[in-house]
Amino acid sequence: MQAKEAAERLGITQRMLRHYEKEGLMDVSRTFNGYRSYSETDLRRAGRIRDFIATGFSTREIRAMSACLSDEGSGPCEGGIEKLTEKLMHIDRLRAELDDKRNAVLERLATLRNGLSALGTDP
Structure with a gap:
C-alpha cells in the first residue's frame, strides 16, 4: 500500500512515516516507479514506533530498542x-x-x- 493509505490507517502523517524511515527505524520497499510500498509488517512496525513516541521515547531511544519493533519482538524483547x-x-x-x-x-x-x-x- 502507498504512503497515504498507510498513514491514514496508522492515524499519522505521511511526513511521520518518512521521518521514521529517515531515522533508520524502518526500511520500506519501493515500487518500480520509486513510490514507497508499505506491507502489513511495515504497518505493524510503524504502529509500534508511533506508540513508543506517544509514550515519550525519542527516535534515538527507539532505534536502540529495534528488537522490540519487529513482529518477533512484539512480545517480550531484549x-x-x-x-x-x-x-x-x-x-x-x-x-x-x-x-x-x-x-x-x-x-x-x-x-x-x-x-x-x-x-x-x-x-
Whole structure:
C-alpha cells in the first residue's frame, strides 16, 4: 500500500512515516516507479514506533530498542523491560520536578494574595 493509505490507517502523517524511515527505524520497499510500498509488517512496525513516541521515547531511544519493533519482538524483547523501566523513572523524575515547581508557584501566589489582602485590596 502507498504512503497515504498507510498513514491514514496508522492515524499519522505521511511526513511521520518518512521521518521514521529517515531515522533508520524502518526500511520500506519501493515500487518500480520509486513510490514507497508499505506491507502489513511495515504497518505493524510503524504502529509500534508511533506508540513508543506517544509514550515519550525519542527516535534515538527507539532505534536502540529495534528488537522490540519487529513482529518477533512484539512480545517480550531484549532490553524492552529495562528501557521501559528507565523511561518510567525519567517520567517520575520530571513529574516530581513539575510538582515542586507547581508548589512553589502556589506558595508565591498565596504570599502575593496575602500581601494584597493586608493592604485591603483583594484581587
